[in-house]
Amino acid sequence: MLTALGRQLRVDAVRAADFAGSGHPTSSLSAADLMAVLLAGHLRYDFEAAQNPANDHLIFSKGHASPLLYAMYVAAGVVSSEELRWYRSSGSRLQGHPTPALPWVDVATGSLGQGLGIGAGMALAGKRLDRRDFRVWVLCGDSELAEGSMWEAFEHAGYERLHNLTAIVDVNRLGQRGPTRHGWDTAAYARRISAFGWHTVEIDGHDVEAIDAAYAEAAASESPTAILARTRKGKGVRAVEDVEGVHGKPLPDAEAAIAELGGRSAIRVEVAAPEYERPSRPDELRELAVPVYEQGRRVATRTAFGQALASMGHARSDLVVLDGEVSDSTRTAYFATEHPDRFFECYIAEQQMTATAVGLSVRGWLPFAATFAAFWSRAYDFVRMAAVSGADLCLVGSHAGVSIGADGPSQMGLEDIAAFRALWRSTVLYPCDANSTAHLTAAMTEHSGIRYLRTTREDTPVLYGPEETFPIGGSKVLRSSDADEVTIVGAGITVHEALRAADALADEGVRARVVDLYSLKPVDVATLRRAAADTGRIVTVEDHWPQGGLGDAVLDALTGSIAMPTVVKLGVLALPGSATPAEQLRHAGIDADSVVEAVRELVAE
Template sequence: MGDGETAEGSVWEAAAFSSHYKLDNLVAIVDVNRLGQSEATALGHSVDVYKARYDAFGWNAIIVDGHDIMAVCKALLTAATTKDKPTALIAKTLKGKYFPGVEDLDNWHGKPLGKQSGPALEAVKALITDNGPHGLSPRPIKDDAPKITFPKVQLCEPPKHTMGEKIATRKTYGEALVKLGKNYSRIVALDGDTKNSTFAITYKNCCPERFVECFIAEQNMVGVGIGLGCRARNIVFVSAFAAFFTRAFDQIRMGAISQTEVNFVGSHAGCSIGEDGPSQMALEDFAMFRTIPGAVCFYPSDAVSAERAFELAANHRGVTFTRTSRPATAVVYENTETFEIGKSKVLRKSDGDKVTVVGAGVTLHEALAAHKTLQAEGINIRVVDAFCLKPVDKALMVECGKATGGRIVTVEDHYFEGGLGEGVAAAVAEDGGVKVHRLAVTGIPRSGPAALLMEDYGISANCIVKAVKKMLA
């Protein structure tokens, strides 16, 4: 890695993680050339300081002349025989070594040599004392890793829940992992010291050898997950409070660019988590994950749909994000219900529906409560469980919108920007004739009882009733 890069906190998250797990098969080569992009790095050529820092993190740090190939090889041999510690090669180098007018000079980052290319080539050629032939040939690639095939991954047993039973989807996460892990030995789960809240602990207790505790270092946790998913050798699930993934957006984004296959699971989302307060409330998680290229975003509303969401995620090749809920919610689906990526479900429907209400997760249950209230007043509404927020079920949204007089109300435990409402609005925009009224969290919530917060911030059943009546006025 570059010396300038070591200013990143994620580097030291990785250093602490690697030392803790005694990863003696890991070697980090730090190119200390002292020059950053726009000016010299903070430490310059102070290789002793770099060594002291890696030593302090429990590494075997070795200072070498990065231009001395034999010294580098000797250091690598030392690394190979070092036990219970990762090794850091602190390689002192000069940027543009041997290039006249370039060597160790500022302002050459990412620039072609231009007029300096001729003198640079001549300088390098002059250093070659024996131009061969040497009788050297590259060794054939040794690819002795066993081939891994991914069959269709299924839960070892179908959901077994009772209609109306209340269970938090975050709890279902751990149970679903166990069901997947019993059927497939390459299900690996990571968590960032939230496993007793995300319920990843359920999987740890079942399959400890396939669980990795990454502690409170989400950037590194995502990096480890990406690594474990490389070359399609594992099915990886990474869990944390959904809000904490915002710290690792860069790693998630770069992973997607590299076509990673990681399933992210975020719990404790929205103001419905109640007393934990706004620092813990993910209210922008879907806005973040829906921008990730190729990502699939699930928001299950009950235990049955949650189990199936995790099963779908395990079979998807790419990034997925599943939001789980802290509150226990009633089971609304039969155990035999099937689910698909990009498909939503209609839970309440009649020929006389005046408005379509689209919810997801906790707000689906608010929509069902609103349906009951409005029905008692002689107003019928259609209730749709979005289930998948990316891709949005465009066909169903257009169909329901047109069937209910061109009126849709969306309700989400999320800020207005980037979530369910914008997804539905975009889905129906091209067809025209459908108006979308969006209900979302109207400000930064306080700490308090979930029901009170959902009412105060505009996403309760009562708020849905008011929105429906307003559209019909």
């Protein structure tokens, strides 16, 4: 029966790609026996209750093998054989790579090297938070083992001894353009993976009895298990089996291939469903008391974030925090001290930190992950794919911009606002003082999608009183009059420079409106358009490259405005070196004196 099921999965994968005229059938054919045995004998999943917390998780890290996944759903009776006709078609839920458009798909895959790390996050939740015995199965390709993120995942899972995680590696020898680095040398992979504390099993990936035994061995292991299965790409179809140059293409003669595979069949698999279990985590939402800071004090926004996060941990039992070995700098150490059972140290592995956060999110936890703003670029593809997955993540970047001072450009996040603004359904926040930071940290938990908070390293004055509110999508007008000749828009560190500039300009007889644009996405369109109509001139000032940051957010808000003002963007134009924070702001042309000069020139025109 298992061999016959493998043939059926192959046939349906060939059919799907043929209907679409595109896809990756050969990558599906190699892993069909592996998935047939898993589906029929080892996966515990209730397809009628996809949210059952006792369900296993199956991740196709090699997401291009989606025809195989959809063929499995046909065999499980949850997708009709006819629906395969719409594979890769407009409006179809059977997309070219899996996404949560299907209720049984936890995360979007297809950017290789991510599935194992996310699976490790799910397994970590099962072991340390949920304390359930579900298993996480990840189908990996041998090509993606060249990705560094895979080895971050192997290290992380081995260190955490995630016995409930199994990597099924389809070692079919051929990548997109030719042979993989190690070909069919499964021992080479075994040596490397076992060095990270994994149990490894090498098998013939087309021997259903060996596959069955390997899965049983994985379930009994006290360590994570990697099953290294030697397979043949295009297995079962002579025209493409172990042939280079056919990756990512439908088979040249699908009908002949189907006949060679034994023709169509309609085997249905009764997948073993675990008993339904209610969520065991108490969804406690106690009243939140965010920290309050006295006006006039100097407090770094990163400190206010950390203290607010620790307070939120007492109010929300679902909140978890992840660190990239910088908790003393980002201030997530406050949370670690008060809630050590919900704090996860991922060390300097930003990709794995993000993947773990996504895995925890799938299991219903609300993750905050923090590192230096500059280092989010290391994990950007993971964040991008998390947005595609519809994951709920709260991300924080500290030590942003040139204002960090003497550390120099390698530590300065100058691209982060642009990067996070570009993500689908993202929220981008950049508070200027401690009270606004505390409120916005709490507000992040009430939104969905990717939320990004940018914090400042140095102590800055507390501007706002405890009674102020900071709705996401809002702003604060800090200086305003009916005689304003120009509007200065800042966020974070530059709000303080804008205020100093406005005071200096007032001494010269120039009235300047000052807007704290703490929400950079969504942006306060109404306030900006009103300022444009009232003053006719806008100067934006940001501790960021001028591309894609605050200035562009303002211009986007003004697009289509009836009253289009003259806009001057001040941002970091030259590569910084080492200097004091004050010197950095002056050298970049974003300090108060630079703002004053820009306003003078604008008003003179």
